[in-house]
Each structure stands twice: as structure tokens, then as C-alpha cells.
Amino acid sequence: METRQIGRPLTRNEDPRLLTGRALFVDDVELPGMLHAAFLRSPHARAAIRSIDTDAAKARAGVVAVITAEDLGEYWQPGPLLVPPPPIKGMVFRQRCQVPLAKGEVRHVGEPVVMVVAESRYVAEDAVGDIVVEYEPLPPVIGLEAALSSDSPRVHADLPDNIAADVHQAKGDYAAARAKAAHLIRRRFTYDRGASNPMETRGIVAQWDHKAEKLTVWDTTQAPVFIRNGLAAMLGLSERQVRVVAPFIGGGFGPKMMMFYPEEVLVPWMALRLDRPVKWIEDRLEHFTATTQERSQVHDCELALDARGKILGVRDDFLMDTGAYNPYGLTVPLNSQCTLLNCYDVPAYDSRFRAIYTNRTLVTPYRGAGRQHGIFVMERMLDAAARELGLDRAEIRRRNLIPADAFPYHNELIYQDFAPLTYDSGNYAPILDKALHAIGYAEFAAEKAKARAEGRHLGLGVVCYVEGTGIGPYEGAKVRVQASGKVTLATGVGTQGQGHFTSFAQVVAEQLGVDVRDVEVTTGDTDVFDWGAGTFASRGAVVTGSAAHGAAVEVRTKILKTAAEHFECAEADLVLADGAVSIAGVPENRITLGELARLANPMRGAVKPGTVPGLEATSYFGPQMGATAAGAHAMVIEIDAQTMRPTILRYVVVHDCGTVLNPLILSGQIQGGVAQGIGNAFFEELVWTDDGQLLNASLADYLLPTALDVPRMDVLHTETPSPLNPLGTKGAGEGGAIPVGALFAQAIEDALDLPARGIEVSEIPLSPSRLWEICNPSG
Amino acid sequence: MKPAPFDWHAPESVAEALALKARHGEDARFLAGGQSLVPAMNFRIAQPAVLVDLNRVAGLDAIAVGADGSLTIGAMARNAAIERHAGAVKSHPILAEALHEVAHPQVRNRGTLGGNLSHADPASEMPAVMLALAARFLIRSARGERQVAAAEFFLGPLTTALELDEMLAEIRLPPLPPRSGTAWLEIARRRGEYAMMGVAAVVTRDAAGICTAVRLACCSAGPTPMAAPKAAASLVGTKLTDADLAQAAALLKQEIAPTGSVQASPAYQRHLAGVIAARALATAWERAA
Amino acid sequence: MRRRVTLSINGDAVTREVEPRLLLSDFIRHEAGLTGTHVGCEHGVCGACTIRLDGAPVRSCLIFAVQAEGHEVRTVESLGTPDALSVLQQAFRDAHGLQCGYCTPGILMTMTAFLEENPDPGEEAVRHALSGNLCRCTGYQHIVDAVLLAAKRLRETA
Numbered sequence A: 001m002e003t004r005q006i007g008r009p010l011t012r013n014e015d016p017r018l019l020t021g022r023a024l025f026v027d028d029v030e031l032p033g034m035l036h037a038a039f040l041r042s043p044h045a046r047a048a049i050r051s052i053d054t055d056a057a058k059a060r061a062g063v064v065a066v067i068t069a070e071d072l073g074e075y076w077q078p079g080p081l082l083v084p085p086p087p088i089k090g091m092v093f094r095q096r097c098q099v100p101l102a103k104g105e106v107r108h109v110g111e112p113v114v115m116v117v118a119e120s121r122y123v124a125e126d127a128v129g130d131i132v133v134e135y136e137p138l139p140p141v142i143g144l145e146a147a148l149s150s151d152s153p154r155v156h157a158d159l160p161d162n163i164a165a166d167v168h169q170a171k172g173d174y175a176a177a178r179a180k181a182a183h184l185i186r187r188r189f190t191y192d193r194g195a196s197n198p199m200e201t202r203g204i205v206a207q208w209d210h211k212a213e214k215l216t217v218w219d220t221t222q223a224p225v226f227i228r229n230g231l232a233a234m235l236g237l238s239e240r241q242v243r244v245v246a247p248f249i250g251g252g253f254g255p256k257m258m259m260f261y262p263e264e265v266l267v268p269w270m271a272l273r274l275d276r277p278v279k280w281i282e283d284r285l286e287h288f289t290a291t292t293q294e295r296s297q298v299h300d301c302e303l304a305l306d307a308r309g310k311i312l313g314v315r316d317d318f319l320m321d322t323g324a325y326n327p328y329g330l331t332v333p334l335n336s337q338c339t340l341l342n343c344y345d346v347p348a349y350d351s352r353f354r355a356i357y358t359n360r361t362l363v364t365p366y367r368g369a370g371r372q373h374g375i376f377v378m379e380r381m382l383d384a385a386a387r388e389l390g391l392d393r394a395e396i397r398r399r400n401l402i403p404a405d406a407f408p409y410h411n412e413l414i415y416q417d418f419a420p421l422t423y424d425s426g427n428y429a430p431i432l433d434k435a436l437h438a439i440g441y442a443e444f445a446a447e448k449a450k451a452r453a454e455g456r457h458l459g460l461g462v463v464c465y466v467e468g469t470g471i472g473p474y475e476g477a478k479v480r481v482q483a484s485g486k487v488t489l490a491t492g493v494g495t496q497g498q499g500h501f502t503s504f505a506q507v508v509a510e511q512l513g514v515d516v517r518d519v520e521v522t523t524g525d526t527d528v529f530d531w532g533a534g535t536f537a538s539r540g541a542v543v544t545g546s547a548a549h550g551a552a553v554e555v556r557t558k559i560l561k562t563a564a565e566h567f568e569c570a571e572a573d574l575v576l577a578d579g580a581v582s583i584a585g586v587p588e589n590r591i592t593l594g595e596l597a598r599l600a601n602p603m604r605g606a607v608k609p610g611t612v613p614g615l616e617a618t619s620y621f622g623p624q625m626g627a628t629a630a631g632a633h634a635m636v637i638e639i640d641a642q643t644m645r646p647t648i649l650r651y652v653v654v655h656d657c658g659t660v661l662n663p664l665i666l667s668g669q670i671q672g673g674v675a676q677g678i679g680n681a682f683f684e685e686l687v688w689t690d691d692g693q694l695l696n697a698s699l700a701d702y703l704l705p706t707a708l709d710v711p712r713m714d715v716l717h718t719e720t721p722s723p724l725n726p727l728g729t730k731g732a733g734e735g736g737a738i739p740v741g742a743l744f745a746q747a748i749e750d751a752l753d754l755p756a757r758g759i760e761v762s763e764i765p766l767s768p769s770r771l772w773e774i775c776n777p778s779g
Numbered sequence B: 001m002k003p004a005p006f007d008w009h010a011p012e013s014v015a016e017a018l019a020l021k022a023r024h025g026e027d028a029r030f031l032a033g034g035q036s037l038v039p040a041m042n043f044r045i046a047q048p049a050v051l052v053d054l055n056r057v058a059g060l061d062a063i064a065v066g067a068d069g070s071l072t073i074g075a076m077a078r079n080a081a082i083e084r085h086a087g088a089v090k091s092h093p094i095l096a097e098a099l100h101e102v103a104h105p106q107v108r109n110r111g112t113l114g115g116n117l118s119h120a121d122p123a124s125e126m127p128a129v130m131l132a133l134a135a136r137f138l139i140r141s142a143r144g145e146r147q148v149a150a151a152e153f154f155l156g157p158l159t160t161a162l163e164l165d166e167m168l169a170e171i172r173l174p175p176l177p178p179r180s181g182t183a184w185l186e187i188a189r190r191r192g193e194y195a196m197m198g199v200a201a202v203v204t205r206d207a208a209g210i211c212t213a214v215r216l217a218c219c220s221a222g223p224t225p226m227a228a229p230k231a232a233a234s235l236v237g238t239k240l241t242d243a244d245l246a247q248a249a250a251l252l253k254q255e256i257a258p259t260g261s262v263q264a265s266p267a268y269q270r271h272l273a274g275v276i277a278a279r280a281l282a283t284a285w286e287r288a289a
Numbered sequence C: 001m002r003r004r005v006t007l008s009i010n011g012d013a014v015t016r017e018v019e020p021r022l023l024l025s026d027f028i029r030h031e032a033g034l035t036g037t038h039v040g041c042e043h044g045v046c047g048a049c050t051i052r053l054d055g056a057p058v059r060s061c062l063i064f065a066v067q068a069e070g071h072e073v074r075t076v077e078s079l080g081t082p083d084a085l086s087v088l089q090q091a092f093r094d095a096h097g098l099q100c101g102y103c104t105p106g107i108l109m110t111m112t113a114f115l116e117e118n119p120d121p122g123e124e125a126v127r128h129a130l131s132g133n134l135c136r137c138t139g140y141q142h143i144v145d146a147v148l149l150a151a152k153r154l155r156e157t158a
């Protein structure tokens, strides 16, 4: 009997270490003779650097090195373009990547200007205070529309304007759709910035071992293999001479995927030059301006519908703030552009976006990565359309869902993975129905009326979303049975809390008939496995999980072959279970996996020519395209109509991400995503002045939701397997966060009956104060 | 985010602490719970050369209820200790009610009332509560001691009547008259956050159910905690009907001067003040019964 | 400027020469080598650095190491071991109360103290007690479940 491991709500293998404080995080790395780095960062959004005086800093006791851009010589290079843009006809794309230390001009608050290395972080910070930089402040580029005007200052003087990209994509014939439309809805939306704020900030420790001629780097990166390859190239070392370890990481959410951060370039270089280990741990203040952020977007959208409320076409034109540099290419705006179509059958789409350079912190993907913006626009448009047509908001959605028999469904646009956007599989109507049922949609009108009679304001929201997940290029995995009978699995991705030590172990255990606790997973150590792209875009479970599956299937084959030779029987007569192989019906005729591993790796005697030793296999998996997960969120909110304080009374998530590897871990991912979505919708706002200063760069002023702000949620599933990978799974990392802004907007409008007062909510983030202003435009 | 260097002194008596502060003057700061000072030092917004740590000074953390229902609280009494002090909860329940909204349990385990008041953050709950309770502060220095009424203590944002060599030693709260009720109400974005608006209400009624005295004060309503004497006076002689409350709320909105923050616009703050003043007064009135 | 201090951490005396400005969080992590206590903000908001000082949960990033002399410091390392988790730790594992685990030590120290005083808490009380600890991964629901589960198990064995 084989036990199924996939789909079980197993507790996690990694937890005992984490719970007892024994797991290694980057800042836990302690090395003899270690030095500590700190950075002087630009206090200006845009300024010319006139002079830098580091004499006093260098003279301070305990300071070992003070480095400016000039001191870097040839090593000073703009970072690589991380994600080259896909080939879209007629697009404009102008790449400007971040530099290790600012030279001549600073382009955002927080950009590093001088690096200090000292005997302690305390002294390094003292020395930063000793440095005198003479800046000539220049007018910064902050507002998106202002950035486009012909007399705007330019973020990059060598470019003709502030346009980083101008991309137009279309599906069908929007002009024709518009011409025959019974209703045209037009709206403008803004969706502002947020910061990822994982509880662990970024950090790097680098150590050069001059005897072994080997550089070891501990990095909070989500992509250790790329960092290893890049560092080796930059430093003129062979890839074998560089080991990058991404140990336990205290949350990633995307920005830890950015490469290369200036500090990532500089700390290893320093360690080599000084021949002493160097550590830099980002502090929370630095995190607010030096770690990449979410995007600001402004959308102008038009929706064409027929008389019954069926969508004929959508036209959207949006601006996106990409910050001072754009190493991540078009990933974020393409996500917005493609995800806007959501789960609906939209025959015609005409979409243009312009990415704009501004003197603000860089924008790269953060959980959702632009998808929430697209979803916000489409869901808000449908709410407006429902009102105009006198349709129920659930009904207008139902009428437009892509029918279950229309998959694979082609949206034709080029997606961030360079492939034409195609939804692999889905069955959307049951998702919406389940959400409506669970939230009590049918009974809500009565509930709302009853509450209103008591002076309470209840509102309901229900929105749908899709999530492009599990994109390529590929990941790999190596599975090996050890002589002890335990199994090891190594992959190149890093892990930031997604439970990979357990879900990957389940995938392997399922094939090898071993206890999940006996599968030891190593992630993020390039000396153990050094192929792969990284943990991003909800791809870990899908792509790496599939690679692990492939490797485990191969090892299983080897096990059965070796055992068949041992027992001199046919493979079909063998049973692999409980860490051993036995002959069917003769359980006493049994050999353990450990013994088989030893047989497969003999010390003496001859093996057949062509034999590969060991019970080991390495497998790679690259999906032909991303898998599209889907879901719906519904919530009932109560708002104090006088203070505008919201209380979430019920929250329902229905999610379809194909085959579920571990429902416990999945529900955790979704709940965490919703919490970040709630933060984004109602708590978190980066407040900038017109001259590019961030006013709330602390966790006291940038409000992450607490246990009192995030409600208990009901997480339900439907399962439509993906045909794109052997496990049938789709990613689930971002779905929780994506639709929450749209959900809040709708529920708030409902609770306060805003449309009846001629008011709509067309922006995120919200706050009680902002909501009050929206409701009381005259103050 | 590491603090700049400083000299640290940990005196064991008040006299020693005062002598140290007198000697170092402007360069020195008292260190109480450190829950405002140390974050500022970690950000290097504050870089005192000398810290006079009050945590080892004996006898500064007493909490005592007088026979008349008055309450004295030593400056170094931890917020958590006040919150849990049965006598204080009974004599001045608004203290615990407001303290419950001050930060989180871990911060209240360390932070002190004296430190909170000396810090004089206009967004803080406790200065407003002190105004509403007509507190008096015992201030000591090597030169002697003096008492200052709460209304004269708070001079501006992070600015108090304390001279450079002075220490806030004790907080003295007069007893609440019979048939008094109190309420603290605030609207913050998250629990434990500084409030966007907070109101302390203290009302007293006579045996016939007529209001005889009211004190009102707000936090986050101006450069200092803001009392609202006109609004309070308008309620004396009334029964705090909805109409009375609406009128008082309207007056209070004129008496405060909110300046706005990253979380709230001034107009919204003023609006909130009216809403929650009426609610706090109604609650206090009920409790006075 | 340096001073010699001896701190009692989890019952062990640790003596070092330190500057008065050294934060207790840094002393615990980098002088005593107890890296289970994490640092997330160094301004008192996130709660990752929460330890117990004479039994009371406090932020170790807002106390100077020199101030802790003569007091009893307890960190996450004083709870269970991987093979013998404390009841609360086990409940966190069973209820999936952690993802990246970075916030977890501070939460365990906060909630261990909370459960000692509140053996039979309701969900609201647990959420209030938790509100001084930020977690960016879990959405808190499984943490709340874990604390309630631990309370139940502790009551059953009491």
C-alpha cells in the first residue's frame, strides 16, 4: 500500500529549528574578525554631488575603510538588466539600472553614496555621521503626470524624457466593439505605493578564504544562484570559487528578489579587498528607501458593454511610476496589463502603458506585482457597469466569466514570461457561487436593512481575480537516497517561509514511499545545487515541486531496478513502501532503501558498463507557460459612519490553485496574503512630500496590520488541476493579496451607500481620514 | 540604527540623580522607561552625551491612594503597574482606561508615567488625561522643589515647564467628587497607535441628576494637550441631552487646533473630536449615575 | 568608556566589556551568541526582539545592556528544544503558527507570559495580547489558533 503524501495537512519539518531559535538567519552568521558596513545615503530625491569629504570618517578609531564611487574604479558598473523585456512590437524600452554608489548625481532618497566599514556597526554609523557631502539640490521628478510634461526635469539627463517604457498591446478590435456598445463606462483610478516590509530586512555577510581561494556569501536573496553567477563574473572569480547561501529568510515577498542591490555588489568586494569578513544588515530606516517598493499607477479605463451587460471590450491607458531605475524591466506593468482582463471573457482589449522614471525608490515586484492594480480596475469597472445597467454585481460577473469549456483560453497579449497569455485551465462559476454562498449573499440585503435600522452600516463586497503563477524558465532538483535510508532533496531556490522543507518533502516521499520526516530538503546553497532562477511569481511549488517530482520518479525507477536485480524478480512484483522494497505478498522478503543505496554504490566488484552509481537523480522542469490560478473574495464590513473606522465582520476566500500539496501550508499562504492585501487597502501608505521625502519611514508611522486588524477568514477551495505540470498544481503565493483593494472599495461603497450620493471609491490605499474626505468633499 | 556614544550614570538616590543632572545640564537626559528616548537615540534624532538612568533610584515608583481618594504616582511607576493597581483603578478609572490604549503590553511594562508626561508628546493620551483630572506635578531639583498644575506644565510639542536641572518626581491627582464619571475615548488607526484624536471627559452630577462640573481635554488636538473649558462649561446645569452634547461638541471643535499628521487631515481630526467628545461625555455621564 | 557587565541570561552568567550604548538585543545576539532573539525595527514597534526581563515581556531593542545587570533575562532559548518543544511551541507547530519564523521568538516570549496570567483566554484577549507583535507572513489566524490550542492543552494537564 502506498500512502499518499501529496494533499496531506502535514506539520512542517522546519518548525522545530525555527521555534527554538536555532535556525540560521543571515544576521546570525558570526565570524572571527568580522567587520561591519554602514552606508551614507542620499537625503535628497535629486541632487548633484559637488564634493565628498571622508577625512574625519577615515580618522575615526575603529574605521577600516571609507569608499566612494571614485574608489571603485572599474568595479563601478550599473547593475545588470534583470529581466529583459519580451518582444512586443513597437514598444519603447529604455533601460537605466542602479549603480553601486552614486556618482555625480543622486536620484532618490536612500541611494547609497559612501560605504563605511568598521569594527562594529555602532562605529560605522558614527563614521557615516563624520562624512560631509556637499549637494546641490535639483528639482525632483515626483508626480506621474508632471513627469510627462515637456518642461519636467529629467531623472536621467541622457534620456529625452522620463519615459522608461511605452507599450501598446491589443486583442481583437476595440474600436469595433466600442461602436456597437450599448453602454460605455469611463473611469479614472489611482493605486499608490506600498513597501513590503518583511520582518527581517535585507542583509549580506561575505567571507573570503584566501587559503581555499573561495568566497562565501550569506545573502537574504530569493535568487542565490543568480547572485553567485553574477558575483563570480563581476569579481573575476570562477563560479566554483563563489558560494552563495540563502539560509532561513525572514520573509521575502518579492523585493528580496531584486538583483543586484548595491550592497550585494559592495560587501563581497570589500571582503575580498580587506581579506576580512564583512557584514551589512539593513536597518528598518534604510529598508524604507533602499529596498524596492510597489508601484504607483494611474489608469484611465473605458468599458464597452452590450445591453445585457456582456463585455464587448476594454480600453485602458495607464501610467506607472517605476522609480529612479528599472532593473526589472516590464514585469510589473505587464502583469497589470495582462491581469486586468481577469477571469472574464473579453473579446477586445486595447491597452497602453507608460512606465515613468521618477526620483523615488525603485519599483520591482512585491506580492501581487502589479496584478492587484489590473484587478482593481476591472472589478471597479464592473461595479460601475452593474449600477448603470441596473444589474446585480454578482450577476454581471457571472455573465462575463470565461465558460468552463473555453479552456485553454487565449488572451493573446504577451505576458511577463514572453509567452502569449493563455489561461491553462479553470472553472470559475463554482468559485463565485461558493463565495456568495459562504458570505450569505442572498440574505445580506435583509441583514443590512436590519442593521441599518439599528444605526449600523454594513456593507458587502465580492470580487473575482486570477493569478498568473508558476512561470518559467525552469528549476531543478536533485534527489538522493543515502546509506542511512534517509533521502535528501536539493534545489536552487531560496525559501522565505513557504514551507518548502515540507511540501517538497511530500512530493518526494509520495514517490519513494518514505516518511516525510526522512526527507531532508536543502534550498538556497549554491554548493549543494546551483541551477535555477529563484523564488518569485508564486512558482516555487509549481516549478520546483515538479522538478522534485521528476527527480523522485527517476530515483524510484532506480530503486525498483536495483531491487529487482537483488531479488531476481520482475519490477512489477515489487512494493515500495515504508522505506523498503518487498516482494508483493511476501512482506518478509524485504530490503531497506539504505541497503539498496549501498548496493547501488558498491565498494568492490564489478558493475555493469554504463551503470550510474547511487540512487540519485537530477531533474529539471520548465513549464511551457504560466499556470493561471483563480479565486473570489467576499467580505462583510461594518463602518462607523461618523469616524470611518471599519470592522471586518466576515471574510471568505475561495481559491483554486489546482492540486493542493499541503492544505495547511496553503491556507497559511492565503491568510498571509489577505493580511498584506488588507494592509495595502486600508493601512499602508507611503507618504511623500512634493520634493521626494518619505514622511513615514518607520513602523510606527507605516502601519502594518496587527492581529486586531486582520479578521478570521474562511478559506475554501475548488480544484481544477493544471495540465502544464505533472503535479497539476498552480501557484498560490499572491492570490490572497491581489483582490483586497477592489473588495474594500466595493464593500465600503455598499456600507455607506456612496453611489446613491454620487460618490465612488476609485483609489487605494484608503484610510479613515481619506474616506472621510472622499465622503465630505467640501470638508 | 544604533545610538551614538554616551556616558551612563545609574544613581541610586534622587539627590544623586539631581546632582548629576545639575552638573551636566543640557548635555544630560534622564532615562526612565526608555520607550520614547531610546527609539529616538536609535534613529540618532537624540544624541545626549550623558544619560542619568532613573531605573535604580529608590522610592520613585510608589503608587498610593489617599484616604480622601486622591492618588499619588511616583514618576518611575511603570504604566503596567498603574494599569493593574487596584486602588488606582478604583479611584481614577480613566487612568487604566487610557493606559490600555498607550502602546502595547511590552511597552507599558517598561514605560513610565513620569517619562510619558516629561516627553510631552501632544499626541499622547496621558497629558490630556492629566488636564482632565486637574493633576499637579511635584518637580524637584538640587535647588529645591515646586508644584506645577498640569495646565501650566505642557508648553508645546515635546516642551514642558521643566528646567534643565529639574526632574518630574511625582504626579498628584485630586479625588474625584462623588457622582463623578470619567471616560477616555480615542480613534487610532491601529490599537496601541498614537490616536488621531482622543478625548478625556470627567463629569459630575448632583443628586437631582443635574450636571455640576465637567472637564474635557483632547490629545492630537494642537501643540499641547488641549482643554476645552467652554465646551465643558456649556454643559453645567444641563442633563447632557443629545442637544446639549451636540452644542458642547460644536464648541469643543472651535477650542482645539489640530495640525494633522500622516494619518489624518486637520479637518478630519476636528470632525472626529466632535464625534468622540459627545460619545465620551455620554459614557462618562452614564458612569456618573 | 567600556564597562564590565555580568548579565544573567536563561540562568547563565555572561560577562563582557561593553559600551553603555550597546543595546540589550545586540548583547543577547552577538555577545552571548543567543541568536534566537530577532531584531526587526530597533524602534520598539515590531516585537521581534521581545524577551522577558524579570518575567515581564519587554523590547530588548529599547534597553541598554548595562541596564540589565542584576536582572533576569529570558530568551526563546529558555523554552523547549527541538526534541522537546514547550507546549506553546508544539501548538505553534501543530497549528502552523509560523511561516518564515522571524517574528516567532518574540511572539513565543510574549504569549508564554500571557498564558501564565491568562490560562483560559478568549480569541479577543489573545488578539489584544498579540497586537504588539507584528507578523508579516501568517495573517495571525494560525497564531491565534496556536495560542488557544496551547491554553487548552495547558489547562488539561494542569
Ligand SMILES: Cc1cc2nc3c(=O)[nH]c(=O)nc-3n(C[C@H](O)[C@H](O)[C@H](O)COP(=O)(O)OP(=O)(O)OC[C@H]3O[C@@H](n4cnc5c(N)ncnc54)[C@H](O)[C@@H]3O)c2cc1C
Binding pocket: B029, B030, B031, B032, B033, B034, B035, B036, B037, B038, B039, B075, B076, B101, B102, B103, B104, B107, B110, B111, B112, B113, B114, B115, B116, B117, B118, B119, B123, B124, B125, B126, B162, B166, B167, B168, B169, B192, B193, B194, B195, C043, C044, C045
Ligand atoms: C511601539 C510604541 C508605541 C507607543 N505608543 C504610544 C501611545 O500610543 N501613546 C503614548 O502616549 N505613548 C506611546 N509610546 C511611548 C510610551 O508611552 C513611552 O513609554 C513614553 O512616552 C515615555 O515614557 P518612558 O518612561 O519610556 O520615558 P523615556 O523614553 O525614558 O523618556 C522620555 C523623555 O522624558 C524625559 N524624562 C523621563 N523621565 C523624566 C523625569 N522623571 N523627569 C524629567 N524628565 C524625564 C527623558 O529624558 C526623555 O526626554 C509608544 C512607544 C512605543 C515604543
Ligand code: FES
Binding pocket: C038, C039, C040, C041, C042, C043, C044, C045, C046, C047, C048, C049, C050, C059, C060, C061, C062
Ligand atoms: S526590534 Fe525591538 S521592537 Fe522591533
Ligand code: FES
Binding pocket: A199, A250, A251, A497, C097, C098, C099, C100, C101, C102, C103, C104, C134, C135, C136, C137, C138
Ligand atoms: S512568520 Fe514571518 S513574520 Fe511571522
